[in-house]
Amino acid sequence: MAVIRERGYEHWDGRLTERRFPWWPIARTGVRLAFRKKGFKFAFAGAYIPSFIALGLIYASEQIENFRTFVRGEQIPLKIDPGFFAGYLTNGFLLFMLVFVLAFGTAGLIAEDLKHSALQLYFARPLGKKDYIAGKLAVVAFFVLMLTAVPGLLLVVLKLIFAGSFAFLAQYPWLPLSILAYAALLTLFFGGYVLLLSVSSRNTRYVIVLLFGAFYFSAVLAEIVRGIFRTPYAILLSLPADIRQVGAALLGGKLAKAVPPALSFLVLAGICALAAAVLVRKVRGVEVIK
Amino acid sequence: MSIEVKDLSFRYGKILAMDGVSMRLGEGAVGLLGPNGAGKSTLLRILLGFLVPDRGEGRVLEYDIRRDRAAIRRSVGYMPESDCFIAGMDAVSFTAYFGELSGMPRREAMKRAHEVLFYVGLGEARYRLLDTYSAGMKQRLKLAQALVHDPRILFLDEPTSNLDPTGRAEVLELIRDIATKNSVQVILSSHILDDIESICDSVVILNKGRLAAEGRMEDLRAIHYSLFEIRVKGDEESFRRALGEAGCRVDETEDRLLKVYMPEGADPMDLFRAAARTGVQMRSFVKSRTSLEDLFAGVVGVD
Numbered sequence: 001m002a003v004i005r006e007r008g009y010e011h012w013d014g015r016l017t018e019r020r021f022p023w024w025p026i027a028r029t030g031v032r033l034a035f036r037k038k039g040f041k042f043a044f045a046g047a048y049i050p051s052f053i054a055l056g057l058i059y060a061s062e063q064i065e066n067f068r069t070f071v072r073g074e075q076i077p078l079k080i081d082p083g084f085f086a087g088y089l090t091n092g093f094l095l096f097m098l099v100f101v102l103a104f105g106t107a108g109l110i111a112e113d114l115k116h117s118a119l120q121l122y123f124a125r126p127l128g129k130k131d132y133i134a135g136k137l138a139v140v141a142f143f144v145l146m147l148t149a150v151p152g153l154l155l156v157v158l159k160l161i162f163a164g165s166f167a168f169l170a171q172y173p174w175l176p177l178s179i180l181a182y183a184a185l186l187t188l189f190f191g192g193y194v195l196l197l198s199v200s201s202r203n204t205r206y207v208i209v210l211l212f213g214a215f216y217f218s219a220v221l222a223e224i225v226r227g228i229f230r231t232p233y234a235i236l237l238s239l240p241a242d243i244r245q246v247g248a249a250l251l252g253g254k255l256a257k258a259v260p261p262a263l264s265f266l267v268l269a270g271i272c273a274l275a276a277a278v279l280v281r282k283v284r285g286v287e288v289i290k
Numbered sequence: 291m292s293i294e295v296k297d298l299s300f301r302y303g304k305i306l307a308m309d310g311v312s313m314r315l316g317e318g319a320v321g322l323l324g325p326n327g328a329g330k331s332t333l334l335r336i337l338l339g340f341l342v343p344d345r346g347e348g349r350v351l352e353y354d355i356r357r358d359r360a361a362i363r364r365s366v367g368y369m370p371e372s373d374c375f376i377a378g379m380d381a382v383s384f385t386a387y388f389g390e391l392s393g394m395p396r397r398e399a400m401k402r403a404h405e406v407l408f409y410v411g412l413g414e415a416r417y418r419l420l421d422t423y424s425a426g427m428k429q430r431l432k433l434a435q436a437l438v439h440d441p442r443i444l445f446l447d448e449p450t451s452n453l454d455p456t457g458r459a460e461v462l463e464l465i466r467d468i469a470t471k472n473s474v475q476v477i478l479s480s481h482i483l484d485d486i487e488s489i490c491d492s493v494v495i496l497n498k499g500r501l502a503a504e505g506r507m508e509d510l511r512a513i514h515y516s517l518f519e520i521r522v523k524g525d526e527e528s529f530r531r532a533l534g535e536a537g538c539r540v541d542e543t544e545d546r547l548l549k550v551y552m553p554e555g556a557d558p559m560d561l562f563r564a565a566a567r568t569g570v571q572m573r574s575f576v577k578s579r580t581s582l583e584d585l586f587a588g589v590v591g592v593d
Contacts, residue, residue, distance in 0.1 A: 008467050009468045017393050018393060029379075029383075033376075036378055108377070121435060122391065124368035124436075126361070
């Protein structure tokens with residue numbers, strides 16, 4: 001008790017500045033807090049399993065002659081082309097790990113702030129609603145980009161290194177941009193999806209269940225509707241299928257269903273729009289019931 | 291004037307929470323007093339820009355409450371009433387984080403966080419997870435985050451709620467220390483009269499969203515009435531009625547002490563005349579110094 005009285009209150013002699021990116025501390029802290037969670041680092045590392053498998057396949061494709069003895073006939077089973085990257089970036093396991101990492105790392109981004117009434121502390125600072133949302137969105141973006149854009153682009157670079165030539169890039173010069181575009185789309189979709197659910201509850205565990213449940217239940221629902229109405233358009237109800245459709249279109253892969261990918265894109269965009277509307281309404285310094 | 295509001299009104303749906311409040315607050319610690327639902331927290335939230343008033347205007351420091359919200363928030367510190375923290379963080383990271391969000395450079399924020407945590411008495415617990423903090427520690431932590439960027443005005447919303455007597459005394463001592471620094475103005479919102487009386491130079495009393503009284507404590511005590519504490523024996527009811535007819539307000543405490551609020555300018559001898567007229571014996575007569583509680587009871591009409 002004595003220590004705090006002895007010195008008394010002292011002023012800070014520095015000067016407050018106006019940040020160009022006020023959301024940056026929120027993003028940095030959000031990522032750091034996610035990595036402090038028990039077991040999260042292992043989950044995050046596990047999400048790179050598909051990347052290592054893809055890396056192995058790319059390496060094998062360049063060393064195919066060495067494996068010729070294992071291959072029957074003249075047919076080479078492994079071809080590295082945009083379809084390969086589409087398959088890698090839209091495969092079910094990667095999507096599952098992405099949802100897993102986001103669920104355990106970011107589900108509480110807003111839910112925890114709501115639960116512990118922290119929003120009023122944020123908005124007692126020179127922060128706008130958009131800064132707060134941008135900071136939280138940046139946390140989701142970090143994880144999505146780290147699991148899609150970064151390994152995707154690295155695999156392209158490694159393909160060039162293993163091949164020892166730029167022929168692959170010369171043949172598909174648009175591929176890196178497509179990977180970036182797909183990663184950006186995933187970032188926007190998952191950003192909206194995670195924050196929409198995170199702002200809907202104060203209970204992080206409930207949000208985690210919702211994140212998994214809504215994502216995979218949509219796929220089950222789509223199959224049921226398809227079975228009943230026998231229409232391929234039912235896949236529009238499935239979030240994983242919509243992502244695959246848009247991914248295949250962007251990365252030059254083969255469309256899984258005869259449904260225009262633009263429609264799948266609209267579904268994903270609709271979820272983002274819904275998320276934006278809900279976030280703007282629900283993120284505020286104080287609860288105002290009118 | 292550090293804070294000035296004119297004709298401020300705000301509604302929560304059909305409920306009128308603030309009804310045409312106008313006031314000017316100068317330097318020094320100001321108490322914001324009122325019963326629950328009087329509009330104290332609403333006023334603080336409007337001043338911070340959390341709520342946009344339906345009508346009226348106001349300035350905090352030199353900034354407009356509608357247009358310059360960011361500038362206001364950079365210059366003020368806010369300690370909310372409810373418990374608030376970020377799970378998974380320790381006190382140093384938490385305090386530095388909010389310093390940084392206020393516009394402090396990262397390193398400076400971290401350095402200052404250590405200082406203010408020592409100041410509020412959390413120095414030894416600054417690396418502990420906030421999830422494990424007691425109610426008293428969380429209260430101090432809220433004060434630390436409000437002070438980290440060295441605000442010019444400190445808004446404290448019920449700073450001693452949920453505290454035991456020792457914790458309350460310690461937090462009040464901190465607030466008193468801050469309030470004595472000329473460059474930090476403390477606006478203390480509370481329904482605990484003793485807290486305000488012990489710290490504030492002036493007081494604003496709100497009741498049902500309206501301004502009930504405002505001014506320096508001494509002036510408010512003096513202006514309205516004189517207070518006498520009387521013990522009588524006999525027909526107390528008649529005596530009280532007689533005092534009521536003479537324009538006095540009478541409250542009775544649990545130990546049958548009559549507190550008589552006499553209007554300014556009335557003759558204290560009227561009390562003796564009323565006693566003689568109604569045939570009661572006056573066993574004790576003390577002119578009392580009006581406390582904030584009396585003032586509060588006088589203007590709000592509640593005990």
